[in-house]
Amino acid sequence: MSILKNFFGNSSEENQPSKINWIPLTDLDQLNEISVASNEKPMVIFKHSTRCSISRMALKQFENEYALTDDEVTIYFLDLLSFRDISNAIATRFQVEHQSPQLILIKEEKVIYNASHSDIDAETLKNKL
Numbered sequence: 001m002s003i004l005k006n007f008f009g010n011s012s013e014e015n016q017p018s019k020i021n022w023i024p025l026t027d028l029d030q031l032n033e034i035s036v037a038s039n040e041k042p043m044v045i046f047k048h049s050t051r052c053s054i055s056r057m058a059l060k061q062f063e064n065e066y067a068l069t070d071d072e073v074t075i076y077f078l079d080l081l082s083f084r085d086i087s088n089a090i091a092t093r094f095q096v097e098h099q100s101p102q103l104i105l106i107k108e109e110k111v112i113y114n115a116s117h118s119d120i121d122a123e124t125l126k127n128k129l
Contacts, residue, residue: 038108047102
């Protein structure tokens with residue numbers, strides 16, 4: 001039973017607040033802010049499809065493993081179904097192929113790490129900083 005619970009989660013886990021201080025990515029102008037700010041501190045974008053169970057599993061796994069502070073990294077959350085134009089702009093601006101789910105690490109205005117699906121890993125992100 002615990003394997004199924006780990007795989008599918010349960011409703012009480014979904015209602016718990018995230019320990020990540022997500023910044024909603026909802027405006028194209030934020031991409032300029034992210035790019036400039038990446039010269040001072042690493043920026044992360046997590047692209048999530050709210051209708052995809054694989055994306056939901058990757059998000060929950062990432063949230064469970066995440067152990068970085070706001071001083072180490074700034075992390076943005078993109079609901080790509082609601083903001084497809086921003087997702088497309090990320091692909092163009094940072095020259096990364098669109099994936100969902102997707103984790104993108106930006107430093108000095110360049111993508112230095114990009115992972116999708118089961119390759120999204122909080123420990124790997126931490127090591128890339």
